[in-house]
Each structure stands twice: as structure tokens, then as C-alpha cells.
Amino acid sequence: MRWIHRDSVIRCSHDGRVRNQASQGWVTVAGVPVLVADDPKGREIVACPNYGATVKPCTGTEAVRAGYSDWVRVDGRRIVLSHLSGFTNGSPPGQFTYRVRDPRQRFVGADR
Secondary structure, eight states, X not given: OBBOBTTSEEEETTOOEEOOXXXXXXXXXXXXXXXXXXXXXXXXXXXXXXXXXXXXXXXXXXXXXEEEEEEEEETTEEEEEEEEXXXXXXXXXXXXXXXXXEOSOOSOBOOX
């Protein structure tokens, strides 16, 4: 598993892109801040093509279900790893997820 940073590609089930933001800046991989708990939660999703008369596109991320390190922490907050997943706010609720498509770094990994 790879560490996830601000430039990693995270997408919803329909290929909408999550706009990453890092809440810390002093731990980086190749100069890009690493994401820590709860960075993936509450982020905007752009360009989700899932829409219709009774369908709401994915526009934001919900709580993380999996993807935090059990061992590695920054300021007491667990780092985000490439097996990240959680639900989006798209409809129907609890059906669509977001996941890492490309960690965008091949230098730093962790075994949970």
C-alpha cells in the first residue's frame, strides 16, 4: 500500500474527481503533503456524470470506511493509504463509493 498525498487521484464510482486538501504540510512525499485522518472526509467531488430526474450526482465524500494506517501517524493522526474507500453523498444513499485510482507516488509505502 502506498501513502496518499494531496496530488493522488481519488474518484467516485462514476469517475468524478475528489478535490484533495491536506490538513498538514510538514510531512511530504516528493514535496507534496501527505493526507491524514480526516482529510478525505467532506471533500468536494467534481464532474460526476451520475445525474437525472431522480438521481443526485456525487458532490462530496462521506466518512472513510477503510484506508487509514494502523501504525503510522502524523501529529497523532493516522496517514491515508491506497486502499482508501468510503461512501459519497450521491443517490441512492450508501451505494456509491470513492477510491484511490492512482497514488501518484511510488516512493513510500506501508504495510497497514
